[in-house]
Amino acid sequence: MQxxxxxxxxxxxxxxxxxxxxxxxxxxxxxxxTDRSFTEAQVIADTPIFCDYQALDIAYxxxxxxxxxxxxxxxxxxxxxxxxxxxxxxxxxxxxFNPIIKRCYKSTFSPYNADNISNxxxxxxxxxxxxxxxxxxxxxxxxxxxxxxxxxxxxxxxLLKFLALDEKKPTDTGFKxxxxxxxxxxxxxxxxxxxxxxTNKGRVTKLAYLLPK
Numbered sequence: 025m026q027x028x029x030x031x032x033x034x035x036x037x038x039x040x041x042x043x044x045x046x047x048x049x050x051x052x053x054x055x056x057x058t059d060r061s062f063t064e065a066q067v068i069a070d071t072p073i074f075c076d077y078q079a080l081d082i083a084y085x086x087x088x089x090x091x092x093x094x095x096x097x098x099x100x101x102x103x104x105x106x107x108x109x110x111x112x113x114x115x116x117x118x119x120x121f122n123p124i125i126k127r128c129y130k131s132t133f134s135p136y137n138a139d140n141i142s143n144x145x146x147x148x149x150x151x152x153x154x155x156x157x158x159x160x161x162x163x164x165x166x167x168x169x170x171x172x173x174x175x176x177x178x179x180x181x182x183l184l185k186f187l188a189l190d191e192k193k194p195t196d197t198g199f200k201x202x203x204x205x206x207x208x209x210x211x212x213x214x215x216x217x218x219x220x221x222x223t224n225k226g227r228v229t230k231l232a233y234l235l236p237k
């Protein structure tokens with residue numbers, strides 16, 4: 025099964041793209057923390073994908089990767105709000121988020137601390153570094169890598185062409201706007217038999233692509 029990994033940072037439209045992928049008939053996991061998630065899903069987004077895409081490229085040599093760009097004036101207030109809500113559960117040593125989430129956020133927004141995650145300049149640097157690294161890593165690999173900004177009206181057609189689905193007619197004018205106003209619960213509200221659970225009843229596993237060979 026060919027994998028499609030959505031490697032944009034949080035708050036760049038990962039949920040909107042995942043919903044579009046469901047509508048196109050793919051099995052989709054918005055975040056994946058178990059081997060079963062990686063086995064069952066064709067499309068996987070968000071955590072840990074935005075952090076581990078290079079390891080995933082090695083583990084899944086025929087995979088496709090889609091980077092989601094967003095203008096900083098839109099992304100910065102949104103990511104600051106998200107990180108502020110997540111902060112306590114990211115730093116707790118007696119629980120909080122699972123270790124995969126903690127690792128990915130602390131690595132991407134490093135050095136991770138309360139001051140930095142409220143600093144526009146720091147966050148902009150993290151965004152630009154992540155984007156530059158992805159573009160450099162996939163340089164010249166046009167059949168494997170696509171970068172789109174889903175707010176652009178051509179982005180949906182670009183996605184279809186990249187996936188060789190350009191004969192398929194879009195069901196609407198493009199990507200649906202979800203999680204507007206800082207909300208992050210839209211994925212939970214989506215009903216589809218093609219959704220793949222991120223965890224096994226709340227439990228995570230060691231991810232095979234990170235294990236020593």
